[in-house]
Amino acid sequence: MERDLVLYASLVLLLVPHVAGGIVLGRKAAAGGGVRGETESYAVIFDAGSTGSRVHVFRFDENMNLVNIGDDIELYVAVKPGLSSYADDPQEAANSLIPLLEEAESVVPEELQPTTPVRLGATAGLRNLGDEKSEEILQAVRDLLQTNSSLEYESEWVTVLEGYQEGSYLWVAMNYLLGNLGNKYSDTVGVVDLGGGSVQMAYAVSEEAAANAPNISNGDDPYVTKQLLNETNYYLYAYSYLNFGLLAARAEILEAVDDPYSYCMLGGYTGTYEYNGEVYNASASPSGSSYNKCRTEAIKTLKINETCTYEDCSFGGVWSGGGGDGQKNIYVASFFYDRAAQVGFIDPEEPSALVTPSDFEEAAKTACNLSLEEANVTYPNVAADDLPYICMDLAYEYTLLVNGFGLEPSQEITLVSKVKYGDSYVGAAWPLGSAIEVVSSQSTQSLAMKKIRPLWLQW
Known part of the structure; x- marks a missing residue:
C-alpha cells in the first residue's frame, strides 16, 4: 500500500504543470474575472454556525488561484437564525437554506x-x-440537496465538523490568502477564531513537537495532523474549545457566579440570558459592573487551574501545542474583530488591524466603568441586545x-475580518479551507484530464 501511494504521488508531481515566474499559489497578482474554460472549478460551502447560516461560493483557475465571480472574489450570503434554532423542526431547518442554495446555483455555470x-x-x-437532533437536521439537509440541487453532492459532505477541522x-x-503555503512552517501564521459556541486555535508546529504530541483516547480529536500543502x-496543531465561544461563555460566566447577580453586567440592567435552550439570570449587581471582579469570574469559567497532565497546557486541561515559531504571528478573527470595531479601538472600515491583548483590557476597563445608560451613548455601534454584556465580552476576550x-x-496580534487578495478582499473564515480541500481532492482524481494543479494533497 505504501509503495502504491509513493508511485501515485510521483505520478501527480509529474503531471502537475510548473508555473512560470515562480507564482506562489493563493497570491494571484490580480484576481481578475478570468476566462471560462475546462480547467476552472467552483465550490459551494455552507457554514452552519450557531448564530446563522452562510453560503460561500469560490471559483478557482487551473493553478488553484481564486478568480472573480462577477464583480466579487466570492459569493457570500447569510441568513439568521442558525440551524440549531430549529431543533424541533428539521424540515424547517433545511428549508432555511433554500434561499442560500438558489443564490449559489445562480452564479455557477449550468454546465x-x-x-x-x-x-x-x-x-x-x-x-x-x-447527536440525535443534530443528525435529524443534517439528514433533512441531505434530502434537500439530493432532491432540490443539481450540484455534486455526497452524503458525507453534510456533517458536523470535528473541532480540529474548523x-x-x-x-x-x-x-x-497570505501566500504562505509552501513556505517553512515558521513563516506561516497561527489563527484564533472566536465564534458564538466555540473558539479555535490552530498553528503549525515542528516535526519534533508533533512527535511529542500527547496520545489521545479513542474517539477524541487528534491534537496534530499532517498536511501536504x-x-x-x-504538522498542524488545531483544537476547538466547545462552550468557550463568546455567546456560550456568557452562559458559563453567569452560571458560575455564586450571587444572584453578575459583576460583569452593566449597572442598571435587569434581565435574563438565554443560550442553547437554557435561561440564566443576567442582572447587574447593585454597585454595577467591576472589571476586576468580572475578570475573576472569567478566569473561573476558563478553568485555568484545572489539572493538566501535559507539560504545556492552555486551559481546561488541554494541551496547548507547546508554542513555537508557528505561533509567533497570530491572526485573530470573528468576535474579537467585531467587538474591537464596535467599541472603537480599531477602525471598522479597515479589514485588519495590529493590536495587543492589552487593548482589550483597556477597552474592558472603560466599559466596566459605565452604566447601561452611559454605554448606550458611548457605544452607538454595539447592538442593543449585546450592550449589557459589553463589559463581560471584552473582559472575557482579554x-x-x-x-x-x-x-x-x-x-x-492581527485582528482580521478580511484578507487582501490581488485587488479584492476575501473573508477570513474556514469555508475557503474546505473549498481548497474538496477541489484539490477532485483535481488529483482526474488530474490528467483537468490539468488542475493540486494545492492540498492528502493520503
Whole structure:
C-alpha cells in the first residue's frame, strides 16, 4: 500500500504543470474575472454556525488561484437564525437554506453544476444539540440537496465538523490568502477564531513537537495532523474549545457566579440570558459592573487551574501545542474583530488591524466603568441586545487571550475580518479551507484530464 501511494504521488508531481515566474499559489497578482474554460472549478460551502447560516461560493483557475465571480472574489450570503434554532423542526431547518442554495446555483455555470461540490459544515450550534437532533437536521439537509440541487453532492459532505477541522480549515484559508503555503512552517501564521459556541486555535508546529504530541483516547480529536500543502509537509496543531465561544461563555460566566447577580453586567440592567435552550439570570449587581471582579469570574469559567497532565497546557486541561515559531504571528478573527470595531479601538472600515491583548483590557476597563445608560451613548455601534454584556465580552476576550492561550499582554496580534487578495478582499473564515480541500481532492482524481494543479494533497 505504501509503495502504491509513493508511485501515485510521483505520478501527480509529474503531471502537475510548473508555473512560470515562480507564482506562489493563493497570491494571484490580480484576481481578475478570468476566462471560462475546462480547467476552472467552483465550490459551494455552507457554514452552519450557531448564530446563522452562510453560503460561500469560490471559483478557482487551473493553478488553484481564486478568480472573480462577477464583480466579487466570492459569493457570500447569510441568513439568521442558525440551524440549531430549529431543533424541533428539521424540515424547517433545511428549508432555511433554500434561499442560500438558489443564490449559489445562480452564479455557477449550468454546465459545471454537476461537477461543482456542495458541502455543509455545522459547528458549535449543532454540536450542542446532541447527536440525535443534530443528525435529524443534517439528514433533512441531505434530502434537500439530493432532491432540490443539481450540484455534486455526497452524503458525507453534510456533517458536523470535528473541532480540529474548523481550526485547520481556517489556518489553511488564512495562509493561502497570505501566500504562505509552501513556505517553512515558521513563516506561516497561527489563527484564533472566536465564534458564538466555540473558539479555535490552530498553528503549525515542528516535526519534533508533533512527535511529542500527547496520545489521545479513542474517539477524541487528534491534537496534530499532517498536511501536504503546496508540496510542503506541515504538522498542524488545531483544537476547538466547545462552550468557550463568546455567546456560550456568557452562559458559563453567569452560571458560575455564586450571587444572584453578575459583576460583569452593566449597572442598571435587569434581565435574563438565554443560550442553547437554557435561561440564566443576567442582572447587574447593585454597585454595577467591576472589571476586576468580572475578570475573576472569567478566569473561573476558563478553568485555568484545572489539572493538566501535559507539560504545556492552555486551559481546561488541554494541551496547548507547546508554542513555537508557528505561533509567533497570530491572526485573530470573528468576535474579537467585531467587538474591537464596535467599541472603537480599531477602525471598522479597515479589514485588519495590529493590536495587543492589552487593548482589550483597556477597552474592558472603560466599559466596566459605565452604566447601561452611559454605554448606550458611548457605544452607538454595539447592538442593543449585546450592550449589557459589553463589559463581560471584552473582559472575557482579554482573559481568553492572556490566561487561556498564554499570550503576553504586549504581544502584537492581527485582528482580521478580511484578507487582501490581488485587488479584492476575501473573508477570513474556514469555508475557503474546505473549498481548497474538496477541489484539490477532485483535481488529483482526474488530474490528467483537468490539468488542475493540486494545492492540498492528502493520503
